Amino acid sequence: MRAFRLTAQHRTEMVTVPTPEPGPGEVLIKVGAAGACHSDLHMIDAPAGAFPAPMTLGHENAGWIEAVGPGVSGWRKDEAVAIYGIMGCGRCSACLQGRENACRVIPAGGIGISRDGGMAEYVSVPASRLIAIGDLDVAQAAPLTDAGLTPYHAIQVARPALLPGATCVVIGVGGLGHMAIQILAATTAARIVAVDVRQQALDLAGQIGAHEAIAADEDAARKIRELVGPPPRGADAVLDFVCAAPTLALAASVVSTGGWLVLIGLAGGNLSITPGVGSTGIPFETRTVIPFWGTRAELGEVIALARSGRISARVERFPLTGAQAAYEKLRAGELSGRAVVLPAAA
């Protein structure tokens, strides 16, 4: 079969490899769709040895059951499934609570991260990673497993702040941010304020549920303050899907006393925290959290939201042979939704 693999630092290749055999407890999936994620770019750029290589990329996957391995029951051939990408240890206190995204033993392990992923015609995964998707399109389901799940989990974490009448600022309307806006609109009565540098992203934000859309320029903090008022008021929650230095500074400057700073992006910015009241300090009673991906139960809820028609991922479709092109567009910031590779498409 063909597989798009990380082969060395800064190097990805389309290669031909043997089709995997499902081992005990595993299921072989015919991949219908695999999403391309910013995290993959971090993996491609990471120092040699940080991730296994060669390894097939792709941690946002959906498809159909092709074969089940020894000891697997309850799944039938051709059933449509999404794949929960995280592989926790299953034994630590966090995993026992269902929080494999906070595993104390395996940091950020997963399908397409620490073992072969779904940018291939087939992928073998533990049966415990599967969630049935019914008649949901696989090209929709694949991005939900990360681009949908990660913002859903972030919103779950900050949900105590997202009461009716609250204001939630969403910084970055990309693959994750455009899902966050829809999830907020579907599950809260908060006022949603979208922030992005691209006009096209702001236009999209307005179409999918944002009440305000603000350009991420030097005037952004003032415009948000016009909406939420001066300190100690502010945004009840700020979800930063970028986390570059300027977006972190913006987030800290508009969050309310007692608000939530929810930092999801991986752009490498630094947030300095100075307890106490001051022009650069984060207000009293502010909670700062760094959520990671989400739980299996939350993925089930995201799939349910999508099946009810309340959220949908904007996707740009590529054939498996276009995987490299998909990552290049992602790196260049030229995608308006999620790039999804479709290995089973003709």
Ligand SMILES: [Zn+2]
């Ligand atoms: Zn990802």
Ligand SMILES: [Zn+2]
């Ligand atoms: Zn664990």
